[in-house]
Amino acid sequence: MKYVIIGNSVAACGCIEAIRKVDTQNPIVVISDEKYRVYSRPLISYYLGGKVDESKMYIRDEDYYEKNMVETKLGKKAVAVDFKNKEVILDDGEKVKYDKLLIATGGKPFIPPTKGSESKNVFTFIKFDDVKAIDEAIKNGAKKAVVIGAGLSGLKAAEALIKRGLDVTVVELANRILGSILDLEASRIVQDELEKHGIVFKLETSVDEIIGDGKVERVKLKNGEVLDADIVVFAIGVVPNIDFLKGTELKINRGIVVDNRMQTNIEDVYAAGDCAEGYDFVFEQQRVIPIWPNAYNQGETAGYNMAGVQKTFDRGFPMNSIGFFDVHMITAGIVVPNSDDIEVLVKHDKEKNTYRKIYLKNGRVVGFMFINSIDRAGMITNMIKEGFNVESIKHRLLDEDFGYLDLPKEIRQEKILGGAKA
Amino acid sequence: MAKKIFPKEDVCVGCHLCEVYCVYAHSKYKKPNAKAHELVKLYIKHKDSKPTPRILVEEKSGTWTTFALQCRHCDDAPCTKACITGAMKRLEDGRIVCDEEKCVGCWSCIMACPHGAVRRGENKKAASKCDLCLDLGEPACVKNCPNEALEIKEV
Numbered sequence: 409m410k411y412v413i414i415g416n417s418v419a420a421c422g423c424i425e426a427i428r429k430v431d432t433q434n435p436i437v438v439i440s441d442e443k444y445r446v447y448s449r450p451l452i453s454y455y456l457g458g459k460v461d462e463s464k465m466y467i468r469d470e471d472y473y474e475k476n477m478v479e480t481k482l483g484k485k486a487v488a489v490d491f492k493n494k495e496v497i498l499d500d501g502e503k504v505k506y507d508k509l510l511i512a513t514g515g516k517p518f519i520p521p522t523k524g525s526e527s528k529n530v531f532t533f534i535k536f537d538d539v540k541a542i543d544e545a546i547k548n549g550a551k552k553a554v555v556i557g558a559g560l561s562g563l564k565a566a567e568a569l570i571k572r573g574l575d576v577t578v579v580e581l582a583n584r585i586l587g588s589i590l591d592l593e594a595s596r597i598v599q600d601e602l603e604k605h606g607i608v609f610k611l612e613t614s615v616d617e618i619i620g621d622g623k624v625e626r627v628k629l630k631n632g633e634v635l636d637a638d639i640v641v642f643a644i645g646v647v648p649n650i651d652f653l654k655g656t657e658l659k660i661n662r663g664i665v666v667d668n669r670m671q672t673n674i675e676d677v678y679a680a681g682d683c684a685e686g687y688d689f690v691f692e693q694q695r696v697i698p699i700w701p702n703a704y705n706q707g708e709t710a711g712y713n714m715a716g717v718q719k720t721f722d723r724g725f726p727m728n729s730i731g732f733f734d735v736h737m738i739t740a741g742i743v744v745p746n747s748d749d750i751e752v753l754v755k756h757d758k759e760k761n762t763y764r765k766i767y768l769k770n771g772r773v774v775g776f777m778f779i780n781s782i783d784r785a786g787m788i789t790n791m792i793k794e795g796f797n798v799e800s801i802k803h804r805l806l807d808e809d810f811g812y813l814d815l816p817k818e819i820r821q822e823k824i825l826g827g828a829k830a
Numbered sequence: 831m832a833k834k835i836f837p838k839e840d841v842c843v844g845c846h847l848c849e850v851y852c853v854y855a856h857s858k859y860k861k862p863n864a865k866a867h868e869l870v871k872l873y874i875k876h877k878d879s880k881p882t883p884r885i886l887v888e889e890k891s892g893t894w895t896t897f898a899l900q901c902r903h904c905d906d907a908p909c910t911k912a913c914i915t916g917a918m919k920r921l922e923d924g925r926i927v928c929d930e931e932k933c934v935g936c937w938s939c940i941m942a943c944p945h946g947a948v949r950r951g952e953n954k955k956a957a958s959k960c961d962l963c964l965d966l967g968e969p970a971c972v973k974n975c976p977n978e979a980l981e982i983k984e985v
């Protein structure tokens with residue numbers, strides 16, 4: 409029996425850790441086209457901003473692979489999988505046999521076709537090497553940056569760049585920043601904070617052309633405006649990194665389609681993380697949920713099943729915890745109501761600059777958005793997961809000091825005393 | 831499997847001494863057998879923000895119910911799976927700890943912890959949570975609760 413994992417990020421960690429809980433014998437091979445041991449993608453902005461150094465980028469100890477008896481093939485790209493003969497083909501021609509395969513290739517940056525996007529100093533913002541290259545450009549004198557996309561990673565890039573002393577303009581097609589996790593009111597709070605620190609926003613427009621003589625000099629926007637720029641960062645989003653599997657018998661929709669055991673349509677082949685399309689429990693549909701905890705959980709579930717222990721994961725839904733300067737927010741589930749039967753609870757305390765908004769459906773929480781009032785938010789996340797009926801306590805949910813005392817004694821004790829399992 | 835601390839709300843008097851001992855036990859002034867009066871003498875305000883206890887006494891005005899809650903050291907800890915740095919991790923003895931040097935204060939653990947047991951630590955830099963008094967051998971809150979409202983058990 410031999411386990412092979414393509415990809416070496418958090419989904420792979422989940423898989424390795426689950427396998428080793430139940431199988432301490434059989435070999436695991438991890439293949440990654442990146443040369444680093446497992447590091448944190450979300451930390452690249454912290455690295456660029458100077459908050460963490462290279463040693464803190466790694467999410468597991470140095471002896472992780474050794475301890476878990478994992479053989480790594482780093483800096484090698486899988487270029488094809490021969491599902492019939494059960495082998496992964498690498499870019500140097502090597503063939504790696506597997507008995508159980510996990511595809512955990514994550515996401516790759518999406519760059520819309522743009523004139524000039526091949527120019528020097530045009531970057532994406534996904535990998536460690538991306539920020540090392542940006543760092544290099546800054547050290548070589550880059551002063552003005554244009555970030556395309558005001559989503560989570562675009563704004564994290566902008567925050568890091570402004571901390572490095574650059575002039576930063578963020579360009580966003582939508583009418584608000586962080587459109588995937590915030591409503592208009594909430595995004596205003598965050599935008600104010602970012603503007604206070606000097607970030608300039610151009611909303612409802614996008615990039616038309618990157619101008620320069622082989623190297624970025626200016627960016628022309630769709631609204632006609634032209635901005636000076638030394639670097640451009642594309643951070644519009646990620647798409648599943650599965651091109652090398654297209655055209656095979658593997659079932660792919662937007663991502664690799666998996667069931668709640670992370671099994672694909674091909675026997676002994678599993679997928680997890682940003683490359684996989686699993687069930688979203690809140691939206692009640694198959695979706696790619698490109699976030700860290702989901703990738704870990706899916707990888708872990710795959711690992712158990714690969715090692716022969718039947719486990720299911722059917723409680724995936726989007727959730728985010730993110731901060732910019734002094735503004736912190738946690739959001740989960742539905743953040744833009746998608747049907748009429750959703751009840752909205754909201755409290756915006758302008759003085760304290762806090763915002764809490766909760767969506768309920770049939771007496772149950774299906775989503776929330778908390779800004780600057782995030783303590784104990786996990787209790788609400790868990791209520792979504794459990795489908796807990798909050799009808800009798802619903803207005804307490806908006807209060808900052810919501811806690812176990814708001815629950816009936818039996819339930820509270822069950823959760824605390826028995827709830828050590830979670 | 832880790833030991834866990836269980837609060838007994840029926841006898842908790844809401845005195846918050848567990849919080850005081852917790853702060854003390856995690857300060858640089860800690861002494862294994864400190865008594866309350868020594869603790870008052872020893873503790874010097876040393877940071878620009880108030881130290882955060884890793885235990886949380888829940889109480890609401892208008893109710894008599896109080897109890898002290900801390901990390902459950904979950905068997906299947908969601909905080910470790912959500913942590914983007916690897917700071918929140920399980921030790922071999924089963925306890926869940928936060929490596930505060932590594933933590934970047936992203937609060938993914940707060941988003942994930944079903945009990946609301948992670949707090950933002952001093953200066954809101956790193957996550958602060960119960961480590962079952964790793965350095966002392968025995969949790970200061972359990973040892974010092976005047977009414978034995980906290981109990982440590984292997985489950």
Ligand SMILES: Cc1cc2nc3c(=O)[nH]c(=O)nc-3n(C[C@H](O)[C@H](O)[C@H](O)COP(=O)(O)OP(=O)(O)OC[C@H]3O[C@@H](n4cnc5c(N)ncnc54)[C@H](O)[C@@H]3O)c2cc1C
Pocket residue numbers: 414415416417418419420439440441442449450451452453484485486487512513514515533534535560561564649652680681682683698699700701703727728729730914936
């Ligand atoms: C800047 C940034 C900030 C983020 N912040 C957060 C956050 O705060 N919270 C959160 O929840 N999520 C965040 N995310 C998302 C999170 O990082 C991802 O959800 C998570 O990394 C997905 O993990 P994964 O294991 O699926 O794959 P990935 O992390 O995408 O890794 C896939 C790995 O597979 C390798 N690979 C791909 N194809 C091949 C191939 N053919 N052969 C060999 N190797 C291959 C890749 O190089 C990569 O190493 C952030 C992402 C970015 C980019």
Ligand code: SF4
Pocket residue numbers: 830900901902903904907908909910926942943944945946947948959
């Ligand atoms: S911090 Fe929360 S999720 Fe983590 S082990 Fe403790 S109780 Fe469980």
Ligand code: SF4
Pocket residue numbers: 912913914915916917918928932933934935936937938939940956957
């Ligand atoms: S706040 Fe610290 S411990 Fe919590 S998830 Fe973030 S990095 Fe991990």
